[in-house]
Amino acid sequence: MPTVSVKKTNPDGTVTTENEIEINVEKGLGIWEAFEAQGHKLPAGCLKGMCAACRVQVLAGAENLAEAGPTEKETLELVLKNKDPQEIAGKTIRLACQAKISGDGAIEIAPFN
Numbered sequence: 001m002p003t004v005s006v007k008k009t010n011p012d013g014t015v016t017t018e019n020e021i022e023i024n025v026e027k028g029l030g031i032w033e034a035f036e037a038q039g040h041k042l043p044a045g046c047l048k049g050m051c052a053a054c055r056v057q058v059l060a061g062a063e064n065l066a067e068a069g070p071t072e073k074e075t076l077e078l079v080l081k082n083k084d085p086q087e088i089a090g091k092t093i094r095l096a097c098q099a100k101i102s103g104d105g106a107i108e109i110a111p112f113n
């Protein structure tokens with residue numbers, strides 16, 4: 001069964017496991033939905049892929065998420081175009097309310113502002 005864990009990134013880019021939450025998830029669920037189903041609240045707004053309040057950095061296991069749909073891609077393009085390119089270089093950013101778990105492996109995420 002796949003797992004998703006929430007970690008925290010420090011300002012210097014290092015990752016901490018302090019207050020880490022890890023859950024077992026069903027394939028096919030969205031990240032936000034999977035946490036909600038187990039009583040954990042991740043940041044969110046519209047839950048429709050439009051506001052990007054739920055954006056996360058995928059630290060590991062991006063291959064275990066289904067490809068972003070058109071709404072998620074459009075919203076991320078709008079949000080990320082205003083970021084410093086160095087800040088997002090090489091990072092996988094997804095919307096937790098839209099990113100569906102599709103693989104069997106571990107996924108690690110961290111909130112991304």
Ligand code: FES
Pocket residue numbers: 043044045046047048049050051052053054055075095096097098
């Ligand atoms: S909560 Fe609005 S895009 Fe996910």
